[in-house]
Amino acid sequence: MLVVVLIWGANFSFMKMALAEMSGLSFAGLRFSLAAVILLAVLKWREGSIALPREAWWTLVWMGLLSNTLYQVFFMYGLTHTSVANASLIIATTPLMVSLLGAVTGIEALRRPVVTGGVLGFAGVALILAGKGATLGVGRLAGDLAIFGATLCWAVFTLGVRAMRIRISTLRLTAWTMATGAPGLLLLGGPGLIDLDWGGLSVRAWTGIWYATLLAIVVAYLLWNNAVRVVGSGRTAIFNSMIPLIAMLVAWPLLGEHPRPIQIGGAVLIVGGILYSRRASPAPRLAAARPT
Template sequence: MTSTTSRIEQRVLLAGLTKTDLTMLLVVLIWGANFSIVKAALTEIPPLAFATLRFAGASVLLLAFTFWREGRRALPPDRATFWKLTWIGFIGNTVYQALFTYSLTLTTAANGSLIIATTPAWVALTAAVLGIERVRRTMAMGIALAIGGVMLVVAERGLSLGGSGLLGDLLMLGAALCWMMYTLGVRTLGQGLSPLAITAWTMVTGVPGMALISIPDWERVAWDSVSFNAWFGLLYATLLALVLAYVLWNNSVRVAGSARTAIYSCAIPLVATLLAWPLIGEQPTWVQGIGGLLIISGVLLTRRS
């Protein structure tokens, strides 16, 4: 067994891939499949109830893991930091997850993954407008390409605002803007907490608000008729897409740096689009392909600047 493992590792190294590369590829695969798996589960479990169960479970597990790994260093250093984490958690988890999950009941997994992938471009644009970062030529080009790609993907729905698909795209765009605010909010926290602790605490503080807004959903869930596939989707979205993927991603950022991991994150919409075909029968379109190419190119340019 040891010799077999050693031979596999040698082949991986000869291919130019490290263990960190393989870890990031695994996370990309988990997150890419998550769009289709969640979308399928939402046909049986209402979106807000699904999001509440998912984040309640993940927040407990992730916070427990964070304390096991960091001890008292995982605690917010003061009350002001805790309240800031609460507001960031409300925007980045309560509102974001409500928009993200409900959006997937209306739009395709491919469109959802492409639109949410524009978040770095919105972060760069907002940071430039607020004077946090200086706008460079490559950044401006990247923002323009990413936004143009989103407009192309959304325009495929047609100009009728009454269409549920278009509404789903717009809700996912709102989710991307929420994650932009979350990202900028995290930057104001300073160096007192690790990225893992910030993720855990913002999950925990986001759960109460999510539980409140999901109350109407609980009244229309027929739990005895929920299939194994839907329960599997909930467990996958909780244990793999949140807990395991976040832990692996944070470790990869610590080892390889944010610039290198950012490149891998651009592959998520591609993986999501390709997996949506065999998993839930969503055949990709040429417009999605062109829009996706614009979005990924724009995000890469934005992150290089």
Template sequence: MSTSAASVPAAPPRAFSASDLAILGVVVVWGTNYTVVKEALGVIPPLAFMSVRFAVASVAMAVLLLAVEGWKPLPWRVLFKLGMLGLVGNTAYQLSFILGLANTTAANSGMLVAVTPVLVAALGAALGVERLNRPLVMGMSLAVMGMLLVVAARGPSLGTDTRLGDGLILVACVCWAIYTVGIRSLGNEVSALRITALTMLAGAPGVVLAGAPAVLALDVGSIGFSARAGVVYSALIPLVLSYFIWGRTVQQVGSARASLYNTGVPIVAALTAWGVRGERPTLLQGLGAALIIGGVVLSRGK
């Protein structure tokens, strides 16, 4: 079976399904992970955290794949495509995102990430792997507006000192869009678990090596239990489990619709920060949350 984008995958059903429920779970996990990571980064440097996290995740992913599906040969063209997706969706994305965050504000990064669903939809349509309809486009527009309101309430900075970080965040958005559409273009000829595992294993070496000097410089004895638990949790749940669910959902409902749900991550992040760190959400964030939910509901129309 060809992996070419010449034939458009069948349009996904619009009724709410188990796939939608699964992607909502991923949104909750990724939204709460911001607080988990922020707590761990108070003890562990960003590159060291990223390196150890990916080392743990890649080993767990390889074990899971071998235990569930075993080793099955794939055509070299498919392996090459998975390898490229791993480099883009893991190595380039993770490095761009973590270094971008280190050089810009959280508000700026949130504002910029809001363009990701649009990038996914535009790229998918351009490559012929996604069908766009009016409800989806209108819902996406509404949800992106809501996402911008949620993060704008934190006060974005437009100074020249954030340009490097802003640029890296945009690079990360493009990388994630390519990864998401790339998964969709594979269709169902490769299982979601195998896609997740092979792309993660392909991208892990670059991420691990980039943070190796920071890992070697760590004073392991000064790292408490909560920080260590944060690394393990962030590796196994937001990476291994959620990446698998994300890949499976993209296969079943399409890259544009799956990406639309991603606009809910800032809502969960804001609510988690409120409950754990006492960062009370504003009225503007509440309005943004309403627009995001409305956009998701609107996208299901006929």
């Protein structure tokens, strides 16, 4: 589990390395198309077939559009315009968003730890959004809000998964939502990929592309689901809350992004809110790992 946390935490910086030389949508289209092909191959190898029940098609299509296409549109814009620290901290509030939306929609019970954790977590986000300083401007605020939009997309997707009546494996769910979400990203990012000077991409950019595709999606996904089976969803969620810390520590030497006091304060509130909200939290019936 610690390996997955390290991979996902570092992934924010590796993606920014690639985004310095190509557009966010082109990067996402390339990355998710490659990952979809690889995961479908893994699905075929592990389960013997990539087929879906006929009644699952439209459900998986809208889930793919929400969790991959729309999510990545928000996420790529946000990561391009904000810091690794801000992006990783706001993304970390996803479990809180899931719990609160689940309570509002009646999918989950509204428990006191969820309310308290939500207040703490979103106070941390507010602290980050309201922060002043040379590194925070209108563009960065728009980036932060876009990351928050990505978080909302993933929360709605997660609740949709929990409410889904069709029983399929987590690997099949992830492979097919990626396969149905990738075409939209490829369509949006295609013009940029056609015009891209592939020979001019630096080693840093290629490292970012392959790290974000092979390690952050394929390898981390397989390790994540094995960890959930071995140690349970509660403990994996605790490990997951370490991702912003890893992201900030990696961005410091790789990108020169120094953590600011307001980000550290926001991190304390967000991580504290996540951990508190997990008290007596029931394990989800089915959950897909979130690819950053």
